[in-house]
Amino acid sequence: MGRDIVSALETAYVLDTGPLSNFAQAQWLGVLKSVLKDHRVLIPDVVAHELRNGCDRHHYLRSVLDAAWIEQVTLSSPEELAAFVHYERLLVGPDQRNLGECGVLALAETLPSAVAVLDDRVAVEAARGRSVTVRRTLGLLCEAIRAGLLTVPLVSALADDLIQNDYRLPFPHGGFAQWCEREGLFDTP
Template sequence: MGLRLVNGDPGEELVVDTGPLSHLAEAGWLGVLRSVAGARKVVVPDAVEYELRRGASTRPHLQQVLGTEWISRSALDTPSENAAFAHFSAFLVSGGRNIGEAAVLAYAQVHGATAVIDDGAARRAAKEAKVRYTGTLGLLCEAVRAGFLTLAMVSSVADHLMETEYRLPFGPGEFEKWAQENGAV
């Protein structure tokens, strides 16, 4: 599902999960998300904000995410949001895990937003429910295709993300080769 990037429609929204925010902040590249979003609103549901706050005491980079003014917060409190959250929770939430992903997908489904998720189970749930989604790497590749970021810059971002134990389908220094071999850019 393609995304329009630079100067996107101001009515469009990206609803972002904890993982992408955490890894981008830890790697020092949170501002790239702001730039890639363009005119689109970046939103985190209350469950993601809770996960960020809970982790901030041991992972100080999360304070950077919580302190941003360009990321909007949204409580899931309408009947349709609660029903969507219950639906996605039934598939994703186990042992207190994946609550953020369920909230991101619920918000995206109800509001027609694009979910930014990296978890495999959440991506499968999004696909099954026909919720528009992308991963962190997908956003970065779209930015390269749009001419907004260079291959060299995204290669650097990818290498820094891997330093935070972010899993990517290639090793350090291999983004450009992977992107070209897979038609990602």
């Protein structure tokens, strides 16, 4: 086994409620599993809690909690809680949203090598200058397209949903497919 593969296997992916919810709603959890097959996939306790709370209204969230390949991690060490509070100061207000992002960033930065997957722009900014690598839902979806698991039109539809959910993506409605075409991405040789 080559060195690169070993390090890839050691990289953990820590996922936020939003990206997981997007994959689950589109019934693409299998796709996500394939894309991340070389990695540990983790969610912090606060994300598991958000998912559990959402199950009543969004039944598809149950599939995330039931997925054996998604490990739930309790944040409780002093380092984890200190990191959690660092992000709480930037992201959390009176309505208590964004606690999931705080947990994801806190867990990812206290692991030796981890990638945080989240979409909130402020949360992405908050990770700058900290020891966290961040990827967005669309990054994983593009990887799925490259792997032949999804197509551009399918991903474009989900990208439009992300825009509607106010993630302020850098393209308008329908813009993802146009951009892929313009840049010649995913062209079959």
